[in-house]
Amino acid sequence: MENELKLLTGAMVTLALATSTLVIMPYLQLSGVKPAAGLKPYSSAQLRGREQYIKNGCVYCHSQQPRDKSQAPDAQRGWGRASVAADYYYDSPHLLGTMRTGPDLFNIGARQPSADWQLGHLYQPRAYTAGSIMPSYPYLFEVKDQADSGDKVVNLPPGYAPPGKVVVAKPEALDLVQYLLGLDHTYPAIDAENAKK
Numbered sequence: 247m248e249n250e251l252k253l254l255t256g257a258m259v260t261l262a263l264a265t266s267t268l269v270i271m272p273y274l275q276l277s278g279v280k281p282a283a284g285l286k287p288y289s290s291a292q293l294r295g296r297e298q299y300i301k302n303g304c305v306y307c308h309s310q311q312p313r314d315k316s317q318a319p320d321a322q323r324g325w326g327r328a329s330v331a332a333d334y335y336y337d338s339p340h341l342l343g344t345m346r347t348g349p350d351l352f353n354i355g356a357r358q359p360s361a362d363w364q365l366g367h368l369y370q371p372r373a374y375t376a377g378s379i380m381p382s383y384p385y386l387f388e389v390k391d392q393a394d395s396g397d398k399v400v401n402l403p404p405g406y407a408p409p410g411k412v413v414v415a416k417p418e419a420l421d422l423v424q425y426l427l428g429l430d431h432t433y434p435a436i437d438a439e440n441a442k443k
């Protein structure tokens with residue numbers, strides 16, 4: 247009996263320690279964080295785009311957490327300053343990501359602000375980056391004989407649109423691109439740091 251008691255106590259102590267380190271302490275540390283001054287809340291189109299980002303598994307290949315220069319040359323790669331907690335104020339769930347099969351996207355809106363480029367790249371990454379291993383997302387687009395009024399025709403590099411047809415972005419693609427263009431955390435880190443106080 248004594249051994250069972252020891253085992254149970256040990257298990258409970260381990261669980262309590264883990265809960266405190268992984269749940270309670272981070273909560274206490276971060277619950278006072280305010281949004282950074284330069285950070286804009288998401289528009290409804292951007293929030294729908296964020297859903298597409300999750301649904302299509304972009305997070306499995308792209309991180310959203312540039313690291314400090316002591317850890318990785320992310321700033322030299324053009325991915326921006328190291329992120330701080332206040333940058334993620336409007337993100338629930340956050341999309342930090344753990345894999346970097348593709349570049350970090352935390353500042354893609356600043357790095358590549360062209361909606362045409364973003365749409366075309368989603369339709370066919372290899373039209374822009376030779377040999378890219380990023381999947382294409384053709385189901386976010388419609389191939390039509392001709393565009394109707396109000397359609398957003400994707401301007402693809404020559405040879406990538408199906409012959410004699412036009413490629414039109416579906417609302418899902420337009421929302422996703424709005425989300426990507428909004429990923430811009432290039433405001434100074436100091437604003438974000440001060441937001442904690």
Ligand code: HEC
Nearest residue numbers: 299302303304307347348349354358371375378379380381
């Ligand atoms: C299998 C891994 C993989 C998946 C899944 C993936 N990507 Fe990529 N992505 C890459 C790679 C590799 C590159 C670099 C080559 C290129 O530009 O195509 C890239 C590049 C990009 C770029 C350009 C980045 C830059 O700095 O120029 C954007 C934007 C992007 N991806 C968005 C997305 C979005 C949005 C999704 C989900 C719909 C997605 N990716 C899904 C691998 C992936």
